[in-house]
Amino acid sequence: MFSRVGPLDSGDLINIGPSGGPPRVRGRQPTVLRSTFVALVSTVVVFGILVWITVNAPGWADVQASFFSATVFSNAFPDIAAAFWVNIQLFAIAEVLTLVLALVLAVLRSLPGPVFFPLRFLATIYADIFRAVPGVLVIYILGFGIPGLGLPGIPTDPFPYAVIALTLIYSAYVSEVYRAGIESVHPSQEAAARSLGLSRLQALRYVILPQAVRRVIPPLLNDFIGLQKDTVLVSYIGVVEIFRQSQITQQAKFNYTPYMATALVFIAVTIPLARLTDVLVQRDRRRAAASSR
């Protein structure tokens, strides 16, 4: 159990325990162990103090009853988890649409030459406007405005408007990410592709975009964490998703525990995505180091 010498992971914390005794001392391990120990102690102390202040606050009993009620939690959780399915649908559809629309916008913005000025101009205006206007307003304007026109055959269900609004908002951000990726590919790559007779579009598709997209996967995932969370904003136009559902339960029980349950659900799905992003960033860093040896 202690013969392994290498980077410390959380498993090593167990080794400090009384049953395990101190691990065999080799190389850098003592300093690593000591700093891990210090980090552990200071974490416990800081959080201990915070918890102590909280539970000894004059209003703790009330807060505990209205935010951390076990019965309300277990009663509300099935409904809330079921409502989260709507968020997953919103997220999944809006994400795919965003990836496509943002790519189109980014490509339009990187078209060279005076002929394409109107397209570049429109794509730039688009990115400017949708990054400037708060998302909630876009959702309101689309969700109430478009059905309000009363056009025949237009859906009255808020779900499609929610998807469209989220797609429009996030495409503006994601197109900027794509564009950064496209601009990071050295012009000599396009020269090489064009010199072989590939058209501008073929060079973009087979040579530039594959390299650009690979480089921007970590920032793309970051934006998708944002999109995942912003799916709750569409509750304002009447989509019964997880936040709306927790609101309904909260109002029925006069208890805020459903919001805590909702927060837990988001933590559970977002943290893995955040860790995946970290892993990809690290991998990119290693690759960059390896290719510039």
Place this chain on the structure above:
Amino acid sequence: MSSTAAGRAGATPSATPALFVAGLHKSFGQLEVLQGIDMAVAQHEVVCLIGASGSGKSTLLRCVNLLEPIDAGRIVVAGEEITAPGVDVNRIRRRIGIVFQAFNLFPHMSVLDNVTLAPRKVLRHAPAEAADRALALLERFGLADKRAEFPDRLSGGQQQRVAIVRALAMEPELLLLDEVTSALDPELVAEVLAVIRELARGGMTMLIATHEMGFARDIANRVCFLDAGRILEEGPPEQIFRAPRAERTQRFLQRVMEAGRL
């Protein structure tokens, strides 16, 4: 004509030159890099461009491949004026291969995919056919065992040989080589030069910008000395290297010799 040229099959100039350049001017902003280039390259001829850095060698090659728009003049490839308005540049580039100083391989593709991309997408060859042809070429230049590798796993010399194979896969009528050994470690230069020699033996028409004077002397049918955007002197390598007429050519070669490069 020189003995090396005469010994090569088809080196006698045919009626239509492979490349004909007249009055070529090119400026980058205020800087006039090419100040009226006139030259011709015959079918199966190997012409080396020598001259100091900044004399316009690379720009000339990039103009011939239409990678840079020209300001004035005409470029004619095998009888077709490629600088005429309305010419399909993609079709022209298919016929002219170029190999760059920095290799410019596609880093996200294997060696085989680097070589087959243009034949598949531009010539519309079936993938199997493109792969067969590419493998034959890789085999010929000792790279068949590298077909599945990615460029970052290859040495500079191997990368540059792959870049040459990638250009050859389009079966160009004319191959432009832009200081293809300048980015290589000295011990890797020979393997790339060997590939170019082999191409010359096979009758490939080539226009080569190079700093390798010994190589230029060996391989060229004709050497052009570029100075400040003009061809100051041209002739068979024996004459240029042994008895340069222009004073600037003499000074350039003197400097090259002092640097131990000739």
